[in-house]
Amino acid sequence: xxxxxxxxxxxxxxxxxxxxxxxxxxxxxxxxxxxxxxxxxxxxxxxxxxxxxxxxxxxxxxxxxxxxxxxxxxxxxxxxxxxxxxxxxxxxxxxxxxxxxxxxxxxxxxxxxxxxxxxxxxxxxxxxxxxxxxxxxxxxxxxxxxxxxxxxxxxxxxxxxxxxxxxxxxxxxxxxxxxxxxxxxxxxxxxxxxxxxxxxxxxxxxxxxxxxxxxxxxxxxxxxxxxxxxxxxxxxxxxxxxxxxxxxxxxxxxxxxxxxxxxxxxxxxxxxxxxxxxxxxxxxxxxxxxxxxxxxxxxxxxxxxxxxxxxxxxxxxxxxxxxxxxxxxxxxxxxxxxxxxxxxxxxxxxxxxxxxxxxxxxxxxxxx
Amino acid sequence: xxxxxxxxxxxxxxxxxxxxxxxxxxxxxxxxxxxxxxxxxxxxxxxxxxxxxxxxxxxxxxxxxxxxxxxxxxxxxxxxxxxxxxxxxxxxxxxxxxxxxxxxxxxxxxxxxxxxxxxxxxxxxxxxxxxxxxxxxxxxxxxxxxxxxxxxxxxxxxxxxxxxxxxxxxxxxxxxxxxxxxxxxxxxxxxxxxxxxxxxxxxxxxxxxxxxxxxxxxxxxxxxxxxxxxxxxxxxxxxxxx
Numbered sequence: 337x338x339x340x341x342x343x344x345x346x347x348x349x350x351x352x353x354x355x356x357x358x359x360x361x362x363x364x365x366x367x368x369x370x371x372x373x374x375x376x377x378x379x380x381x382x383x384x385x386x387x388x389x390x391x392x393x394x395x396x397x398x399x400x401x402x403x404x405x406x407x408x409x410x411x412x413x414x415x416x417x418x419x420x421x422x423x424x425x426x427x428x429x430x431x432x433x434x435x436x437x438x439x440x441x442x443x444x445x446x447x448x449x450x451x452x453x454x455x456x457x458x459x460x461x462x463x464x465x466x467x468x469x470x471x472x473x474x475x476x477x478x479x480x481x482x483x484x485x486x487x488x489x490x491x492x493x494x495x496x497x498x499x500x501x502x503x504x505x506x507x508x509x510x511x512x513x514x515x516x517x518x519x520x521x522x523x524x525x526x527x528x529x530x531x532x533x534x535x536x537x538x539x540x541x542x543x544x545x546x547x548x549x550x551x552x553x554x555x556x557x558x559x560x561x562x563x564x565x566x567x568x569x570x571x572x573x574x575x576x577x578x579x580x581x582x583x584x585x586x587x588x589x590x591x592x593x594x595x596x597x598x599x600x601x602x603x604x605x606x607x608x609x610x611x612x613x614x615x616x617x618x619x620x621x622x623x624x625x626x627x628x629x630x631x632x633x634x635x636x637x638x639x640x641x642x643x644x645x646x647x648x649x650x651x652x653x654x655x656x657x658x659x660x661x662x663x664x665x666x667x668x669x670x671x672x673x674x675x676x677x678x679x680x681x682x683x684x685x686x687x688x689x690x691x692x693x694x695x696x697x698x699x700x701x702x703x704x
Numbered sequence: 705x706x707x708x709x710x711x712x713x714x715x716x717x718x719x720x721x722x723x724x725x726x727x728x729x730x731x732x733x734x735x736x737x738x739x740x741x742x743x744x745x746x747x748x749x750x751x752x753x754x755x756x757x758x759x760x761x762x763x764x765x766x767x768x769x770x771x772x773x774x775x776x777x778x779x780x781x782x783x784x785x786x787x788x789x790x791x792x793x794x795x796x797x798x799x800x801x802x803x804x805x806x807x808x809x810x811x812x813x814x815x816x817x818x819x820x821x822x823x824x825x826x827x828x829x830x831x832x833x834x835x836x837x838x839x840x841x842x843x844x845x846x847x848x849x850x851x852x853x854x855x856x857x858x859x860x861x862x863x864x865x866x867x868x869x870x871x872x873x874x875x876x877x878x879x880x881x882x883x884x885x886x887x888x889x890x891x892x893x894x895x896x897x898x899x900x901x902x903x904x905x906x907x908x909x910x911x912x913x914x915x916x917x918x919x920x921x922x923x924x925x926x927x928x929x930x931x932x933x934x935x936x937x938x939x940x941x942x943x944x945x946x
Contacts, residue, residue: 342809346798353797353838538791544759545787546810547779 339548343556350530351560357526365518365568366575372510373580380408380466385432386424388415391440399452399478403434408470425457432456432467500669511576512664513637515569516657519595520631522565523602524609525623527558531610532619550699558603565599566592585671591664594677597684598660604691605656611698631657659683710735710862710893711756716765718751725751727916728765733895733909735861738888740904741897743913744944749897750866752913756895757864758782770861783811786855786863786892790870794851796840800831803839804854811858818857825853845876852883856892863887865896869903881906901937910936912943919943 351357385403389396404411412430415421421433435453437443444450454471456464501508531554534540543553573591576582584591605627613619632638634648635657641649652658659680666672666680674681711733718726726748733739743749754760756769758778767774770784794803801822808818826835829849839847848868855863865884869877881903888894896907904910904924911921920927920943924936931939 339810339812342806346795346802346806349798349802350795537795538789538793539795541759541789541791542787542793543810545757545782545785546807547782547812548810549779 340552340556343548343552344559347530347557347560351564357529360526361522361564361568364521365514365572368518369511369514369572369575372514373507373576380463380470382410383408383432383463383467384412384430385409385434385467386413386415386421386430387411388418388421388433388435390438391436393439393441395441395444395450396436399436399475400434402474402478403471406470406474421455425455428457430457431460431463432471434471505580505582507576507580507582508669509637511572511580511582512661512668513635515572515595515664516598516635516637516660517628517631518568518572519565519599519660520602520627520657521623522568523561523599524606524627525620527561527603527606528609528613528619528623529616530561531557531607532613532616535610536615554607554699558607561603561606562596562599565602566596569595569599582668584668586667586673590674591667594660594663594667594681594684597681597688598656598663601656601660601684601688601691604688604695608691608695608698611695630655634658635661637661656684656687659687708735709733710770711739711895712766712768713756714766716752716755716767717763718748718755718760719763724916726755726762729913729916729918731911731918731921733862733893735893736888736891737909738884738894738896738907740907740910741895741913742901742904742910742940743897747913748916749913753864753866753895753897756781757785757787783858784861786858786860788851788855788863788865788868790867792844792847792851794839794847794854797838799836799838800826800842800850801835803850804857807854808857813858821857825857829853845872845879848872848876849880849883852880856887860892862893862895865894867897867899869898869900877903901935901940904936904940912940914943 351361387400389400400411403409413424415424415433418435421435424430424433433455435455437451437453440450440452452475454468456467458464498504531540534543534557540553544550548556569592573584573588577584606623609619609622609626613622630651634641634644634652634655636652637657641652641658644652663677663680663684666677670676709732711731713732714730715728716726716730717724717728729752741749741753751760755762755774756767758769758774758781762774769781772778772780772784774781795806798806804822804825805818808821813821826832829846831846831850834842834846839850842850852865852868855865869880872880877900884894884896884906896903898904907924909921909923910927911918912927913919920930920939922930927939928934928936931942933939933942
């Protein structure tokens with residue numbers, strides 16, 4: 337045990353004396369969560385739009401007022417001619433133009449129908465889509481208001497309710513994702529690098545010739561990262577609670593346990609990577625290409641798995657991050673207990689056992 | 705077994721598939737001896753050494769190191785031997801003292817003993833001024849000497865040195881050999897592989913491996929007589945060329 341403590345002390349010296357690993361360990365999680373939380377967002381806020389109002393009557397004025405009163409849009413320009421539409425888009429001043437047809441109020445009263453054209457800049461398709469949805473919503477509300485005394489027969493009234501994230505905050509989706517990325521990065525990449533480093537330096541050989549057992553060496557190498565990953569997980573959850581006001585609905589204890597499980601999965605992957613790579617560079621490349629990309633692209637973090645082509649959906653099943661994201665989204669947003677996520681948990685446990693068994697086997701072969 | 709024989713090897717063999725890296729080697733090393741283990745690159749020196757230090761399982765044969773069988777008691781062997789590899793193997797980002805403490809620790813030395821040892825060691829090597837400097841900042845020669853001392857920290861019965869003087873200047877090599885002599889004089893058996901034939905002259909006995917077999921084994925003096933040459937380099941060349 338004393339040998340083990342000395343070993344861990346040495347690992348911490350390595351970590352704290354290397355600025356690069358310190359940055360990855362502590363700078364990165366905070367930077368990422370801040371970036372994803374504040375800068376990268378799917379919501380729209382204060383989008384600049386222009387208006388071309390051919391009628392300038394009471395109704396259009398009221399609609400325009402409603403639009404400018406919402407926090408989503410700010411009216412940058414009032415256009416006077418159709419020709420100007422193309423030029424404002426080209427200059428990139430506005431993201432959308434609302435084009436009210438002539439005699440808007442009159443038509444509305446006489447024909448029961450008037451048209452407003454929503455033109456959006458779809459170079460960024462997501463934003464364009466969101467803008468058009470928001471404008472539509474405002475128009476719908478207004479329409480209901482003016483129709484409230486009239487009874488219309490055969491009407492379908494959709495009532496939409498967004499559960500678990502009623503304000504549709506994107507941070508709700510980013511926190512679980514970023515947490516997964518960080519835990520994967522810290523646990524798998526850092527351990528694989530730190531183990532291959534010993535191989536590269538030749539110290540691994542010295543350690544193996546010493547009375548320390550190989551298992552002690554490996555556990556000693558990964559232990560500090562378990563500890564640091566747990567601290568990272570705590571920091572991320574604290575940031576999301578206190579800075580982004582994203583409450584954790586479920587049990588913090590369960591969240592902690594599941595996180596430790598995922599950390600161990602990632603560590604096992606890290607050990608596996610270190611057994612197949614001879615240099616730190618290789619270990620880093622394998623970790624980045626083999627782990628980070630799938631975590632970002634195929635785990636359902638950013639792109640929904642259900643809309644992927646079938647082969648990719650199948651591949652996504654072997655990515656541990658996918659299951660962990662389902663688990664922590666369940667705990668953090670829905671507040672579910674183990675009875676709803678035991679399947680995912682079991683899959684992670686299975687994967688972990690598999691990775692550990694595989695790396696033990698590889699490790700033995702290497703020793704031969 | 706004879707207590708004076710700290711290494712006894714009989715017909716030790718290691719094969720990798722069809723390739724026989726070490727082919728039935730047999731030799732003995734006595735206590736306090738400096739035993740030179742020579743051979744060209746790929747002759748099987750390192751593989752043979754790895755079997756003796758318990759990190760590679762022999763395919764067949766018998767081997768007893770420091771009184772323990774390599775097949776059944778590899779873990780006991782590890783406690784009784786020191787090892788220094790051809791790669792310089794201390795931690796660059798730990799200080800001189802921290803390195804000594806760490807290696808003392810993994811060999812299970814009590815804290816008090818580590819403290820005493822590290823003071824003696826630092827004093828002997830004249831490293832007082834740099835005791836708290838990161839090892840990475842030291843010149844290679846110093847590191848090499850420190851690395852050797854660290855491999856002796858637990859007073860092993862045998863120390864295995866794998867090309868210990870690679871890339872070191874002649875003066876440091878000289879000092880290094882003085883340290884080896886001192887250790888041998890104090891009763892530690894030294895098992896050393898080397899490329900430098902002048903170093904082979906310093907050994908009590910040398911064995912020369914060619915293609916996995918030990919082709920010659922005797923004192924440098926007798927080997928030179930046997931091959932009718934006047935230096936070890938020529939002995940080696942005659943053997944290696946067949």
